[in-house]
Amino acid sequence: MNNDFLWWRDGVIYQIYPRSFADSNGDGIGDLPGITGKLDYLAQLGIDAIWLSPFYPSPQADFGYDVSDYKNVDPLFGTLADFDQLVAEAHRRGIRVVVDLVLNHTSNQHPWFLESRSSRDNPKRDWYLWREKPNNWQSVFGGSGWEWDQTTGAYYFHMFLKEQPDVNWRNPQVRREMLDVFRFWAERGVDGFRLDVFNVYFKHPDFPNNPRKAGLALRAFDRQWHLYDIDQPEMHPLLTEIRALLDQYPQRYAVGETFIATPEKAASYCGPDKLHAAFNFDFLFRKFSAADFAEGILKWEQALGESGWPNYVLSNHDQPRSATRYAKGEDDARVKVALGMLLTLRGTPFLYYGEEIGMRDITLKRHEIQDPPGKYYWPFYKGRDGCRSPMQWDDSPYAGFSNAKPWLPVHPNYTQRNVAVQQNDPHSLFRFVQQLLALRKAYPALQRGTLRFLLPPKPGILAYERTLNEQRMVVLLNFTEQVKTVGVSSPVGSSAGQVLLSTHGVQESALNRPMQVHPYEVRIILA
Ligand code: GLC
Ligand code: CA
Numbered sequence: 001m002n003n004d005f006l007w008w009r010d011g012v013i014y015q016i017y018p019r020s021f022a023d024s025n026g027d028g029i030g031d032l033p034g035i036t037g038k039l040d041y042l043a044q045l046g047i048d049a050i051w052l053s054p055f056y057p058s059p060q061a062d063f064g065y066d067v068s069d070y071k072n073v074d075p076l077f078g079t080l081a082d083f084d085q086l087v088a089e090a091h092r093r094g095i096r097v098v099v100d101l102v103l104n105h106t107s108n109q110h111p112w113f114l115e116s117r118s119s120r121d122n123p124k125r126d127w128y129l130w131r132e133k134p135n136n137w138q139s140v141f142g143g144s145g146w147e148w149d150q151t152t153g154a155y156y157f158h159m160f161l162k163e164q165p166d167v168n169w170r171n172p173q174v175r176r177e178m179l180d181v182f183r184f185w186a187e188r189g190v191d192g193f194r195l196d197v198f199n200v201y202f203k204h205p206d207f208p209n210n211p212r213k214a215g216l217a218l219r220a221f222d223r224q225w226h227l228y229d230i231d232q233p234e235m236h237p238l239l240t241e242i243r244a245l246l247d248q249y250p251q252r253y254a255v256g257e258t259f260i261a262t263p264e265k266a267a268s269y270c271g272p273d274k275l276h277a278a279f280n281f282d283f284l285f286r287k288f289s290a291a292d293f294a295e296g297i298l299k300w301e302q303a304l305g306e307s308g309w310p311n312y313v314l315s316n317h318d319q320p321r322s323a324t325r326y327a328k329g330e331d332d333a334r335v336k337v338a339l340g341m342l343l344t345l346r347g348t349p350f351l352y353y354g355e356e357i358g359m360r361d362i363t364l365k366r367h368e369i370q371d372p373p374g375k376y377y378w379p380f381y382k383g384r385d386g387c388r389s390p391m392q393w394d395d396s397p398y399a400g401f402s403n404a405k406p407w408l409p410v411h412p413n414y415t416q417r418n419v420a421v422q423q424n425d426p427h428s429l430f431r432f433v434q435q436l437l438a439l440r441k442a443y444p445a446l447q448r449g450t451l452r453f454l455l456p457p458k459p460g461i462l463a464y465e466r467t468l469n470e471q472r473m474v475v476l477l478n479f480t481e482q483v484k485t486v487g488v489s490s491p492v493g494s495s496a497g498q499v500l501l502s503t504h505g506v507q508e509s510a511l512n513r514p515m516q517v518h519p520y521e522v523r524i525i526l527a
Contacts, residue, residue, distance in 0.1 A: 006251070007096050007253075008192060009447070011047070012048050012440065013350050014051070015317070015352045017030075017353060018034075018054075019063060019407060020388050020407075021035055021353055022035060022402075023390075027402075028407050029407050030077075031077045033085075036082070036086045042095060045356060046440075049098055051100065051194050051350070053065075055074060057069040059163065060074075060076075061107065061163035065164070066102075066106070066164045067102050068110045068111075097189070098253065099190050101193050102196040103181065104201050105164040116128045117151055127171055127174050129156060130154045130156050131154065135207050135208070136224070137224075137229050139160060139161070139162070140160055142219065145157050159197070169201045175238075186245075192255070193246075198235070198257065198258070200229065201235060201238065202238075204229070208228050210226055210228055226260070239275055243274055255275065255276060256275045256277070263300045263302075267308055270308045272307070277348065279313060280300050281313060282299065283312055288479060289460070289479060293341060294457035297345060300347075301451070309347065310346060311350060312345055312350070314355070316352050317384065317388055318384050319387065320387055321359060323355070324361040327358065333520035335358045336432050337520050343437065343440060344475045344524065346448075346449065354391050354392065356430050356434075358417065359389070359411065366378055368409070369382065370408065389409060389411050392413075392418040393420065395414065399414040439500055443473060443526070445466045449467045449468035449471065450468070459484060461478050461480070462479065463477075476517050483518060484516070486514065487515070497511040497527045499524070500526050501523065501524040504518040511525065511527060
């Protein structure tokens with residue numbers, strides 16, 4: 001029935017932060033065998049692909065986003081054999097595997113950097129960005145982007161931590177090495193790549209100062225216009241080269257993390273000879289409001305036009321979780337509305353581990369903070385540890401994540417909020433997400449159907465239809481705590497509509513007369 005299924009377009013991608021998903025060897029840190037052990041759970045949930053945040057050898061200065069060897073696995077997470085097994089077991093269950101490539105910078109412990117810093121005439125000197133004098137470019141994580149290095153008496157540039165020196169993508173050897181990283185993992189059977197901050201790979205060759213931007217932003221980084229350190233034109237031909245490489249393998253995928261980008265900018269990096277997708281983080285910063293989300297959706301659809309394929313994200317490892325932002329206390333009604341939207345829009349949904357059980361961020365005291373920017377900006381910004389706490393599997397000590405004290409505290413709500421409890425509760429968020437994923441699988445209109453809004457979003461309700469050939473689905477999402485009355489017409493000759501899902505047990509629908517939608521109800525109708 002659904003032979004045209006294309007996993008990265010029609011499927012749902014689930015992000016795993018390996019440190020925090022499942023610990024198989026009792027050191028308090030999640031690992032690859034831990035993930036393999038949970039593949040049945042993920043298959044049961046109904047996702048189509050997993051994206052693994054970095055598991056490569058790393059000093060862990062930025063918890064793996066500082067890579068010291070692109071072609072191996074950190075002993076903390078397992079071995080290459082564990083990785084191969086994870087891929088094989090995932091594939092056996094029809095789950096694709098996306099890995100995270102952090103190619104803008106390496107760790108300062110990467111052998112390339114150790115060589116590069118060792119002398120001015122080292123053959124790898126030009127592999128990084130060395131200058132006699134700093135310009136005004138800033139580090140995202142605080143302070144100047146330039147670090148003085150005593151050995152050779154020069155500065156190197158780091159957009160993130162000083163432990164993450166940026167490589168020189170203009171150097172042809174660097175370019176070759178990096179492209180080879182794609183090949184290495186594609187050959188191992190990896191299905192896709194998430195490109196960490198890809199739009200900062202290139203810097204202006206003359207290193208001009210960035211102009212100042214007015215305003216009172218916390219980070220000096222945000223008080224500049226990033227004309228010369230982000231979004232340089234050289235990125236476009238590089239993406240074409242990367243795409244040509246990926247297209248040598250069947251159904252490979254690349255999604256870029258577009259750093260501080262408008263939807264238009266993100267869209268400009270996508271296309272048949274560029275990336276399959278680039279993240280649009282619009283939803284991460286939206287209020288819980290129908291009108292607000294509608295605005296974000298329309299902007300994104302418009303920016304991508306006919307040829308691009310949207311994607312939507314409500315949570316990731318860098319931002320407070322959707323439930324933290326939208327829920328009231330422990331109640332999940334609003335989270336259901338948000339996830340109901342995420343999973344029925346036109347575009348690839350990304351779920352973040354634990355989002356399916358409504359995990360909330362943990363709150364940490366100052367001495368517990370692990371994330372470097374959290375330490376730097378405290379108390380104005382507390383970092384990203386909050387959304388990285390251990391997965392809550394059951395109510396045993398440490399939530400079934402590990403039998404030792406985890407690297408970050410488990411959320412105190414774990415005794416009530418965990419996978420085991422929610423699997424047994426027909427009204428849980430988990431069961432709701434599972435049901436939605438099953439609906440997506442059964443109805444291709446929910447995957448690649450067109451999207452049309454049926455009502456102006458003003459009165460707090462989102463109503464849209466998804467249509468593919470003869471299949472028409474109507475989605476109603478009430479973002480308010482009031483009953484809303486809506487009229488949605490059904491096409492001439494069609495039946496009154498069959499309710500496939502309602503968070504409030506509504507069973508009958510009569511599309512042609514006004515319908516009452518309950519507070520925070522999610523209703524999906526086959527029209
Ligand atoms: C991206 C990652 C973030 C990391 C940064 C530097 O923004 O999502 O976690 O710290 O890049 O690699
Ligand atoms: Ca472990």
